[in-house]
Amino acid sequence: MTPSLTCRLIRLGFSAVVLVTATTVFAAERKMEARLIWGTNEDKSPNPDHKPLDGELARKLREMPLKWKNYFEVNRHVFTINTATYTNIEMSKKCRIEVKDKGGNNVTVKLFGEGKQVNRVDKPLPLGEVLTIGGDAKDKNAWFITVRPINGDTKALDAQKNGVIAKPAK
Amino acid sequence: MASKKDYPSMDDVALWKAAQRGDMRAFEELVARHRDKVYARAFSMIRNEEDAIDLSQEAWVKAWQRLKQFQGDSSFLTWMTRIVINLCLDKLRKQKRERAESIENLEEESGGVERQMPTVTVNPTERLERGELRQRIDKALGQLSYEHRTVLILHEFEDLEYKEIAKRMQCSIGTVMSRLFYARRKMAALMASYKREELK
Amino acid sequence: MNVDVGIRLQAYLDGELTGREAQQVAALIESDAGARALFGELQQTRTWLKSNEPELSLPESREFFWSKVEREIEPLEKTPASGGPSWLFFLRRHVAAVGGLTVAAALVIFAAVQMNVVPTGGLLEEIDNPLDEVGTFSFRSESQKMTLVWISNPFADAEESSDVTPMPMPIHLPEDIQ
Numbered sequence: 001m002t003p004s005l006t007c008r009l010i011r012l013g014f015s016a017v018v019l020v021t022a023t024t025v026f027a028a029e030r031k032m033e034a035r036l037i038w039g040t041n042e043d044k045s046p047n048p049d050h051k052p053l054d055g056e057l058a059r060k061l062r063e064m065p066l067k068w069k070n071y072f073e074v075n076r077h078v079f080t081i082n083t084a085t086y087t088n089i090e091m092s093k094k095c096r097i098e099v100k101d102k103g104g105n106n107v108t109v110k111l112f113g114e115g116k117q118v119n120r121v122d123k124p125l126p127l128g129e130v131l132t133i134g135g136d137a138k139d140k141n142a143w144f145i146t147v148r149p150i151n152g153d154t155k156a157l158d159a160q161k162n163g164v165i166a167k168p169a170k
Numbered sequence: 171m172a173s174k175k176d177y178p179s180m181d182d183v184a185l186w187k188a189a190q191r192g193d194m195r196a197f198e199e200l201v202a203r204h205r206d207k208v209y210a211r212a213f214s215m216i217r218n219e220e221d222a223i224d225l226s227q228e229a230w231v232k233a234w235q236r237l238k239q240f241q242g243d244s245s246f247l248t249w250m251t252r253i254v255i256n257l258c259l260d261k262l263r264k265q266k267r268e269r270a271e272s273i274e275n276l277e278e279e280s281g282g283v284e285r286q287m288p289t290v291t292v293n294p295t296e297r298l299e300r301g302e303l304r305q306r307i308d309k310a311l312g313q314l315s316y317e318h319r320t321v322l323i324l325h326e327f328e329d330l331e332y333k334e335i336a337k338r339m340q341c342s343i344g345t346v347m348s349r350l351f352y353a354r355r356k357m358a359a360l361m362a363s364y365k366r367e368e369l370k
Numbered sequence: 371m372n373v374d375v376g377i378r379l380q381a382y383l384d385g386e387l388t389g390r391e392a393q394q395v396a397a398l399i400e401s402d403a404g405a406r407a408l409f410g411e412l413q414q415t416r417t418w419l420k421s422n423e424p425e426l427s428l429p430e431s432r433e434f435f436w437s438k439v440e441r442e443i444e445p446l447e448k449t450p451a452s453g454g455p456s457w458l459f460f461l462r463r464h465v466a467a468v469g470g471l472t473v474a475a476a477l478v479i480f481a482a483v484q485m486n487v488v489p490t491g492g493l494l495e496e497i498d499n500p501l502d503e504v505g506t507f508s509f510r511s512e513s514q515k516m517t518l519v520w521i522s523n524p525f526a527d528a529e530e531s532s533d534v535t536p537m538p539m540p541i542h543l544p545e546d547i548q
Contacts, residue, residue, distance in 0.1 A: 060514045111521075119506060121519055128515050135521040194443070201439060202432050209428035219429060226428065227435070231442045266509075289407045295418045308424035325384070326419045332386055351377050358415045 029080040030101050033150045036075050036091045037061070039068035039134070039142035050074055057146060060130060068142055078150065081107065091145055099147060109133070109147050125149055182246045190237050197237075201230055204247050208254050214323055215258040217312055225261065229254035251328065259338060262316050294361035310360040318353035321346055379409045383416065 037053055038045050039061075053061070053071040061071050074092070079099075081087045086098040086108075098110040105126040111119040111133055125131055127149050134144040177185065177199040185203075188196035208229055213222035232253050233240075240249055295303050311319050320339060324330045332350075336343045375398070381387050382395040398405045428435060510517040 060516050063514050064511055064516060064518065119519065119521055123517065130516040132516055132518045133521065134518060194440070198436055201436055205435060206427050210424065210426040213426055214424060223428065223430065227438055230439045234443045235446060290411045293414060300422065303418070304422050304424045307419065307422055311424070326416065327423045347377050347381060351380050354380070354412055354415045357419065358411055
């Protein structure tokens with residue numbers, strides 16, 4: 001084998017490694033949104049800072065046969081997920097979710113309460129679909145965490161403004 | 171020329187054996203004899219008159235198609251009832267897939283309501299005439315979710331064991347047990363509340 | 371009274387426990403007034419249910435109902451003409467091929483789904499609850515394209531109960547979400 005051919009092969013191999021690595025690391029990071037929502041039949045949320053939920057998500061929840069009439073957005077997080085690691089989102093003082101891209105349109109969402117994993121959901125979540133995890137809260141109210149993919153918008157990735165802690169989970 | 175048979179006086183075994191040989195008059199007699207019970211089972215599960223009639227009809231047609239496979243291991247009525255139960259279960263599963271369930275039903279499923287029910291110590295059926303008691307039971311059954319009602323019907327009225335119910339409802343034995351527990355407690359609570367309303 | 375205890379009482383009532391388990395429950399009924407009361411309620415409920423199944427009459431006349439059944443049965447009784455109909459030959463020739471293609475297509479779709487190539491909406495999902503005490507119930511609204519996973523917390527009112535440990539639920543009190 002001639003030196004020039006060897007060099008070419010080495011360069012080719014190196015390029016292939018770089019390409020594969022780049023593809024793996026940067027492959028199709030999906031943009032997602034998670035919201036913490038308070039469901040109640042009271043006219044107001046206990047916290048005056050919570051704004052009434054509006055838009056498409058509010059409409060979907062109202063169309064569902066749920067017994068709560070009013071929904072309030074506690075917080076909203078926009079983040080990206082990838083196939084390599086879980087993205088951690090602190091939804092409240094006591095709970096967080098971890099979300100991972102499983103390839104195709106599939107995602108895994110894990111719910112943690114007080115440090116313990118409460119639930120894990122694996123499901124397809126293409127654009128337009130919403131995964132909602134919910135449960136009872138006191139006084140016959142309910143909490144909901146909605147997770148859905150959104151269209152790419154770098155301006156929306158305003159982690160500081162929303163107080164998001166979106167970092168790869170351990 | 172076929173000899174005239176006195177179908178109403180023939181027992182079920184003679185009738186279904188004749189029907190197996192193609193005697194449709196014998197089958198008609200079986201239909202007449204057991205149509206109410208088959209319909210009652212369908213209605214108790216489906217809680218819709220029109221659907222229950224359709225499912226009963228479908229059950230009788232299926233029975234005719236499968237008659238040659240019936241060996242008499244159980245009574246004809248038991249066999250017929252199982253056919254209509256399976257049709258009802260299929261329909262209920264299809265309905266469940268097609269519609270979202272209300273959160274009230276979810277609360278039932280989670281047992282959230284069950285834990286709040288105090289033990290019923292007084293017999294809520296005391297001094298009730300049989301007809302009235304059956305009406306109240308039917309009313310209470312209508313207030314259960316389809317999962318709880320189904321497991322109750324399969325256990326109490328069809329005498330199926332937990333394992334068999336789990337197989338038919340395609341769920342775990344644990345789920346059968348918790349649903350049956352909830353259903354029984356809810357029935358007791360409902361019957362007690364009807365009695366209290368009556369006394370007021 | 372703990373739900374699990376109640377379910378064991380029920381299983382004892384229904385004869386679904388093994389010998390040793392049954393003995394344990396019998397001893398509990400003997401020694402615990404609460405268990406005895408609950409067992410009594412379950413026993414009573416079972417008794418009046420079993421002997422009072424609601425009776426209903428099919429709301430159609432005998433003749434009318436039978437005519438509907440007969441109409442559906444009669445075509446099943448018709449036998450094919452001797453020598454076999456030409457449609458049977460057509461079926462054998464064409465449907466077998468179509469059937470084979472359908473099976474092949476189904477296999478391709480199944481493989482694609484397994485490889486997460488085909489979006490399946492909300493049809494394929496897995497839900498896992500690592501905590502025994504927490505149950506879930508899920509349902510999907512096709513029209514809203516929303517899947518709801520409802521987490522049941524049997525100990526949501528743990529403050530009021532003295533014999534259970536509060537489960538780690540994400541939100542329990544309004545102050546959690548402030």
